[in-house]
Amino acid sequence: MRKRAVVGVGVAGFPRHAAGNSWAFLQWATGLREMGWEVWMVETLAPKELVNAAGRPCRWGESLNLATWNAYLRELGWDEKASLLLEGEKADERKLREFAQGADLFLNLSGHFKRVDLVSGAAARVYVDLDPAFTQIWAKVYGSKMNFSGHNAFWSVGLSMGRGAVVPETGHAWKPVRPPVCRRYWSAGAAGKPTGPTAGAGRGRWTTITHWHGYAAVEWEGRSYGNKAEEFEKLRGWPGRTGLRPRVVTDLGPGKEREAFEAEGWEFLEPAKICADWKEYRAFLAASRGEFSPAKAGYVTAQTGWFSDRSALYLSLGRPVLLQDTGWSRWLPEGRGLVAFRTPEEAAEKAQAIERDYGRHCRAAEEVAAEFLAESKAIGEAVG
Numbered sequence: 001m002r003k004r005a006v007v008g009v010g011v012a013g014f015p016r017h018a019a020g021n022s023w024a025f026l027q028w029a030t031g032l033r034e035m036g037w038e039v040w041m042v043e044t045l046a047p048k049e050l051v052n053a054a055g056r057p058c059r060w061g062e063s064l065n066l067a068t069w070n071a072y073l074r075e076l077g078w079d080e081k082a083s084l085l086l087e088g089e090k091a092d093e094r095k096l097r098e099f100a101q102g103a104d105l106f107l108n109l110s111g112h113f114k115r116v117d118l119v120s121g122a123a124a125r126v127y128v129d130l131d132p133a134f135t136q137i138w139a140k141v142y143g144s145k146m147n148f149s150g151h152n153a154f155w156s157v158g159l160s161m162g163r164g165a166v167v168p169e170t171g172h173a174w175k176p177v178r179p180p181v182c183r184r185y186w187s188a189g190a191a192g193k194p195t196g197p198t199a200g201a202g203r204g205r206w207t208t209i210t211h212w213h214g215y216a217a218v219e220w221e222g223r224s225y226g227n228k229a230e231e232f233e234k235l236r237g238w239p240g241r242t243g244l245r246p247r248v249v250t251d252l253g254p255g256k257e258r259e260a261f262e263a264e265g266w267e268f269l270e271p272a273k274i275c276a277d278w279k280e281y282r283a284f285l286a287a288s289r290g291e292f293s294p295a296k297a298g299y300v301t302a303q304t305g306w307f308s309d310r311s312a313l314y315l316s317l318g319r320p321v322l323l324q325d326t327g328w329s330r331w332l333p334e335g336r337g338l339v340a341f342r343t344p345e346e347a348a349e350k351a352q353a354i355e356r357d358y359g360r361h362c363r364a365a366e367e368v369a370a371e372f373l374a375e376s377k378a379i380g381e382a383v384g
Helices: 019-034 064-075 094-100 134-140 196-202 228-234 238-242 256-263 278-287 297-302 309-316 344-356 358-373 375-383
Strands: 004-008 038-045 082-086 105-109 124-129 153-156 174-176 206-210 218-220 223-225 247-250 267-269 290-293 321-324 338-341
Touching: 004 019, 004 094, 019 038, 019 064, 019 105, 019 278, 019 309, 019 375, 038 094, 064 082, 134 218, 196 278, 206 278, 223 297, 228 297, 238 344, 256 267, 278 309, 290 309, 290 344, 309 321, 309 358, 321 344, 338 344, 338 358, 344 358, 358 375
Parallel strands: 004 038, 004 105, 038 082, 105 124, 124 153, 153 174, 206 247, 206 290, 247 267, 290 321, 321 338
Antiparallel strands: 218 223
């Protein structure tokens, strides 16, 4: 008998220029399906989240949220086992309840699915933390409602959680898990030969895709846990040290901060051109030379072992990754294909080392993904 899982995602809630964000959730649902599980995908939305293509408030039937949800279901060949629930609106919940009753697993990614009562019949009800350190600080220090209740197990993509990470105690035993990649959609073979203007924008360049500032920094025990902007600032001189010109797809708009980076050799691209369609997003990553990126300062400060779901995609597409170390290098193979840096000097030296043996690093990148991040490995080990 096939195992059954309900997976709570955050896809429709982020409908504009958010292909990467959507796939951070979809990897788990599609990954379980590829492993032979019967999967029901669920999401809850508040009416205030409904927007049209221009980002303006609108009604349910006119929303980009619903259109985005339906587009993913169609493109991924999802059957009727999917529920997008609008808060305050009546919906037929009977089939979902019946499916969840006696299901083997409920995964609630970042606690996005609020109707945990609908899946209370699942044996394992797992909260999956995708933002280690911030999740715990928001809950413990700021009293934020993180939707922890109703779960009986807690996982985190912080690979050092429970084994060295410096975060507040929330009363939960966090189990480290690796971010999965569904190789059916995210491999060099699946991507094919990247073509078109989106692929051209990344071709031959070290790239990354990110929010520049994201949400506000938080504090705990006198220390600040910040965003990527402060870590990017430390790397501003990287092009001059390496002779490489990185391209960053980001929401950092025109202004003095951006101009300072551009003067050093950085280039910036608008997310709307890269991130609206997931296949275009994939083409951009696949055509890139590799990924070069810092981590959020909070991940570095807390040494959570956070590892990027986006970096996992670069690797799976056969692109080397040069990523700031948050402690993840203790738990993943580092040095070939996947390379850690801790200082600006290391970031420059290791980039040049990758360039000197680029072909080997490309091959090693895909090997790391296949061995440690493919759904059968990452999710398979997590569910035991």
